[in-house]
Amino acid sequence: MTYAFSLYRLGRSAEALATIQELPADQLRHPHAAVYAALLLADASQIDAAKDYVAAADDEIYPEEKVVLDEAKAKIARVSASSVASSFHQFLSNRVQCPQLRHVESLNSDPF
DSSP states (O other), rough: OOOHHHHHHHOOHHHHHHHHHHHHHHHTTTTHHEEEEEEHHHHHOOHHHHHHHHHHTTTTTHHHHHHHHHHHHHHHHHHHHHHHHHHHHHHHHHTTHHHHHHHHHHHOOOOO
């Protein structure tokens, strides 16, 4: 896990992710390892998996690991918010492309 985290900090995220994917799942579930797995997965936009590892990290992690866990949680929040915004933008784009909806919306719009 230390090697994967070092790769990540050097900007070699793809290699870091590949490294942790080779590790046994039970090793990654260890609270101290789960912190780093959560960060690497969040960085790779694998949000559901990252959330699982956040949950596996417990209160008995070291203070420096708490910083890493907070970084992972922030990445998860950013990617989740970005995904919601993207979905909403797609929804709005689809509405504009649908003439039937534009007609219905014009009937419901407030003229004032």
